[in-house]
Amino acid sequence: MQEFYYLYHRIINPDRQMDEVKVIEIKKSIFEENGHEADQLREELKRKGVFLLNLMSSPGSGKTTTLIATINELKDKLKVAVMEADIDSDVDALKIKEATGIETIQLHTGGMCHLDAEMTRQGLDNLPLEGLDLAILENVGNLVCPAEFDTGAVRNAMILSVPEGHDKPLKYPLMFSICDLVLINKTDVLPYFDFDMDKCREYIHLRNPRARVIPICARTGEGIPEFAQWLLDSVKDWKTN
Amino acid sequence: MHELGIVFHIIKEVKKVAQENNCSKVSKVVMNIGEVSTVVPYYLEDCWNWAVAKEEGLQDCKLEIRMLDAVTWCDGCKSEYPTVAHGKTCPHCGSGNTWLLRGNEIEIQEIEAI
Numbered sequence: 504m505q506e507f508y509y510l511y512h513r514i515i516n517p518d519r520q521m522d523e524v525k526v527i528e529i530k531k532s533i534f535e536e537n538g539h540e541a542d543q544l545r546e547e548l549k550r551k552g553v554f555l556l557n558l559m560s561s562p563g564s565g566k567t568t569t570l571i572a573t574i575n576e577l578k579d580k581l582k583v584a585v586m587e588a589d590i591d592s593d594v595d596a597l598k599i600k601e602a603t604g605i606e607t608i609q610l611h612t613g614g615m616c617h618l619d620a621e622m623t624r625q626g627l628d629n630l631p632l633e634g635l636d637l638a639i640l641e642n643v644g645n646l647v648c649p650a651e652f653d654t655g656a657v658r659n660a661m662i663l664s665v666p667e668g669h670d671k672p673l674k675y676p677l678m679f680s681i682c683d684l685v686l687i688n689k690t691d692v693l694p695y696f697d698f699d700m701d702k703c704r705e706y707i708h709l710r711n712p713r714a715r716v717i718p719i720c721a722r723t724g725e726g727i728p729e730f731a732q733w734l735l736d737s738v739k740d741w742k743t744n
Numbered sequence: 745m746h747e748l749g750i751v752f753h754i755i756k757e758v759k760k761v762a763q764e765n766n767c768s769k770v771s772k773v774v775m776n777i778g779e780v781s782t783v784v785p786y787y788l789e790d791c792w793n794w795a796v797a798k799e800e801g802l803q804d805c806k807l808e809i810r811m812l813d814a815v816t817w818c819d820g821c822k823s824e825y826p827t828v829a830h831g832k833t834c835p836h837c838g839s840g841n842t843w844l845l846r847g848n849e850i851e852i853q854e855i856e857a858i
Contacts (some may be wrong), residue, residue, distance in 0.1 A: 523772060524856050524858050525765065525767065525856070526854055527761055527762075527855050527856075527857060528758070529761055529852040529855060530852070530853060531757065531850065531851060531856070532849065533750060533753040533754055533757065533850050533851070533852065534753075534850065536753065536756070614748070615748060615749045616746055616748065616749065617746075617749060619749070648749065650750070651782075652749075733781065
C-alpha cells in the first residue's frame with residue numbers, strides 16, 4: 504500500500520512531487536537572530552538617546568537594594584526607569600517604585616531563566632521612552648543563562664556579593680567575560696567571610712582584562728557614588744558619541 | 745530551564761525557514777551542539793518534545809543532535825588540544841594563554857520539511 508502511495512506521488516501525480524521531503528540547510532547559530540534583534544534595539548535606543556544597562560547577578564546579591572541607593576543618588580541628574588525581570592511576582596518593581604518614586608515595570612519570563620532581546624523590547628515598549636536617559640534592566644537572578652543572550656543593552660554590569668565567595672569568576676567565566684562593570688557588594692560583612700578582594704579582582708581580570716571593578720555596600724552607601732558616576736559618564740558618552 | 749529557552753529560539757527560526765520555503769510540516773531538525781556549549785542533550789530533547797507538541801506544523805518533529813568536539817588553541821606553543829580533558833591549561837607547554845577554537849556551537853544545521 505505504501506509503495507503504491509509512493510508511486511502515486513512520483514508517477515501518477517507528478518505535481519505532487521512538491522510534497523516530498525525537502526532538506527533545507529540552515530547552518531545558523533541560535534544566537535544569531537537574537538544578536539540581530541539586539542543590534543536593532545541598540546540602534547533604536549541610540550536614536551532616542553536612551554542608555555540601557557543590563558544588570559545581572561545571583562539571586563540575593565543585592566540588585567534591588569543597590570538600585571534603590573543608586574537611583575536616589577541619580578534621580579535629580581537623570582531620568583531613570585527600571586524594568587524588573589523575574590520568573591514570578593512583582594515585589595521588586597513595587598519596592599523600587601516606593602523607595603525612589605521612578606517609573607518601574609515588572610516583566611515575567613514565564614519560567615524562563617533569562618531575558619532575550621525580544622523580551623527586552625517588549626518591556627521597553629511599555630516604558631515612556633520620551634525624555635528618558637537611563638533604563639535599567641534587572642535581569643533574572645542567575646549567573647549562567649543571562650550571559651548567553653544579548654538583551655540589546657548598551658552595557659552589561661553584574662553584582663557579586665561577598666558571601667558568594669571570590670572564586671565565582673572561575674566558576675562562571677562567561678558571565679564575567681561579558682561584563683563591563685563588576686560591583687562587589689556587601690563589603691560591610693567582609694570581616695565575617697574568607698573573601699579575598701585581591702584574588703577576586705585577579706580572577707575577574709583573568710576572564711576580562713577590561714572589566715571595571717567597584718566594591719560597594721548598598722546598605723551603608725559605600726561605593727554607590729562611584730557607581731552613580733560610572734552611570735553618568737556612560738550615559739553622557741552614549742548620548743554624545 | 746536554559747534548554748527550554750534555546751528550544752523556543754530553535755522553533756522560532758525553524759518556523760521562519762519553513763514558511764520561507766513554503767513548507768507546512770517539518771519532520772526533522774538537525775542541531776550541531778558543541779561539547780562545551782552548556783547544553784545538556786537529553787534536556788534539550790525533553791524540552792523539544794514538550795514544546796513542539798503544541799506547535800502547528802511541528803508536531804512529531806524529531807530532533808537529531810550531532811555533538812561536536814571542543815578544541816582549544818594555545819598561544820604559548822601554537823598548538824591545539826582537546827578542551828574537555830585539559831581545560832584552560834595547555835597540556836603541551838603549561839601555558840594558560842589559551843582560548844576556545846570551537847565547541848560552543850548551538851547551531852541549526854538543517855531541517856527536513858514538506
